[in-house]
Amino acid sequence: MEALYLEDSYLQTFEATVEEASGKYVVLDRTAFYPRSGGQPNDLGTLVRDKEEFSVVYVGVFDEKINHEVKTQGLEAGDIVVGTLDWGRRYIFMRSHTACHILSAVIYGETGAKITGNQIGETRSRVDFSLQDFDRQKLAGYVERVNQIIEEDRPVRTGVLSPEEALEVPELIRLAKEVPDRDEIRIVEIEGVDLQACGGTHVKRTGEIGRVKMLKAQNKGKANRRIYFGLVDGD
Numbered sequence: 001m002e003a004l005y006l007e008d009s010y011l012q013t014f015e016a017t018v019e020e021a022s023g024k025y026v027v028l029d030r031t032a033f034y035p036r037s038g039g040q041p042n043d044l045g046t047l048v049r050d051k052e053e054f055s056v057v058y059v060g061v062f063d064e065k066i067n068h069e070v071k072t073q074g075l076e077a078g079d080i081v082v083g084t085l086d087w088g089r090r091y092i093f094m095r096s097h098t099a100c101h102i103l104s105a106v107i108y109g110e111t112g113a114k115i116t117g118n119q120i121g122e123t124r125s126r127v128d129f130s131l132q133d134f135d136r137q138k139l140a141g142y143v144e145r146v147n148q149i150i151e152e153d154r155p156v157r158t159g160v161l162s163p164e165e166a167l168e169v170p171e172l173i174r175l176a177k178e179v180p181d182r183d184e185i186r187i188v189e190i191e192g193v194d195l196q197a198c199g200g201t202h203v204k205r206t207g208e209i210g211r212v213k214m215l216k217a218q219n220k221g222k223a224n225r226r227i228y229f230g231l232v233d234g235d
């Protein structure tokens with residue numbers, strides 16, 4: 001099973017063969033549908049066999065395979081299908097995911113805070129981090145710094161490293177030590193800003209994000225902080 005979105009996150013339509021179909025769950029030999037993981041929601045879209053359309057309502061990894069849940073049963077192993085993503089939704093996730101990496105890098109760079117989680121969404125995304133200080137104005141300033149980096153239109157590159165290669169990269173040493181038996185580590189680099197292991201889909205240049213704005217800053221107790229941000233479209 002080939003995860004086409006890792007190579008080309010801009011692929012919106014593809015042809016594939018059904019490898020397994022059990023009830024509403026379908027496994028393909030290759031797919032551009034992103035399964036829910038790493039804080040990024042799954043893609044939606046359609047699988048079409050001849051003229052018959054099957055809506056994809058959920059995509060997840062089960063038993064190490066990407067499973068497409070379709071609304072109606074009927075697909076069978078061996079069927080040839082054309083998959084098409086709901087691109088509007090996916091592109092929001094790509095822009096937001098790259099923005100999440102930038103915001104995490106800015107927060108870490110400015111405060112040394114550990115990033116404890118992130119969740120990308122259609123209307124808003126959030127980054128959680130561990131920091132004693134809670135200063136709404138400073139947090140808004142970090143989001144403005146994100147906008148500067150977006151405007152610098154920096155290249156975003158993805159690649160794959162072996163665990164040995166990852167040990168040579170300061171940002172990845174900890175991860176490479178934690179999961180030494182992984183055959184490869186996928187990395188996402190925002191030039192001059194951030195380098196991290198990530199299996200998500202990203203835009204090619206930060207300029208594609210447009211603009212972001214802080215929607216909410218939350219004090220989640222002790223040292224847990226949360227920033228919600230959204231993409232600003234159409235102005």
Ligand SMILES: [Zn+2]
Nearest residue numbers: 097198199200
């Ligand atoms: Zn990521």
